[in-house]
Amino acid sequence: MQLGRKLAEGYAVDPEAEESTPPVAEAPAEPRVEVETAVEPVRA
């Protein structure tokens, strides 16, 4: 669908769409990966 040149950006409110749509579930958080690193003992 060719829409031509971009003119502007914006935000529009539609109360009917807001009321009738169930809340969108948040995306699951990325699994936290814990990496164990070998620590060399330090001799004083």
Next chain:
Amino acid sequence: MPWRSARRAPEHSEQPLAGFKLAHPMLSADGSRAGFSGVTVGRGHVYLAVDDAICVQGSRHASPSKWCDCGFYCFHDVASARDLACEPEHRNAVLLEVAASGRYRRYERGLRYSRQRVRSVRVNRCDCGQPATVLVDTGAGSTGWRQLLPTCLACVGARPRLELQAFARLAGHGVTISGEAAPADIELSGAGQVALLHAEMALLQARLDDLQSRLDALTRGGDT
């Protein structure tokens, strides 16, 4: 000289923006929900009467994105959507009137946006030229969804059918649906009537010639 930014401040509207687009009517496999699939970028994705855009390229960014062509699309005026419907691959699509909202990008001929509410569905005529009154399975679709085709009662045959109003009820959210009116008898000019009569006479003459040749063949066969 002070530096001035060429970037415009974002627009804000307390009302949705009106738009028009083409789509294919879809029915869920269990027959409980009606939706739509796009005819261009989002042809593999089914959306409901009220829905949020997702990136059909599989990315997890908010849609529409500056860096991607995803998002809902619509034209500002109905004539542009009707022009697109002239392309052969879009002949079976339906015309949607939509309310566009959320984040949007406004172009010369239309919008790309994040949230959509379908207001009305206008169904084209059946391939035979009569007004379409039901929807039938095209045999195409995507996982969990069957693509539907507007058809008249005479052309349905034994296929399962879905009434237009039933489709609107399944779509929900107050979606209305209507079809094209029956084709009106066209008033032809004098020259047009002459051309039409010539064409009909040529057709009759061709059929008479065919009948005559068959009769001759039968007569010859009877003589022997």
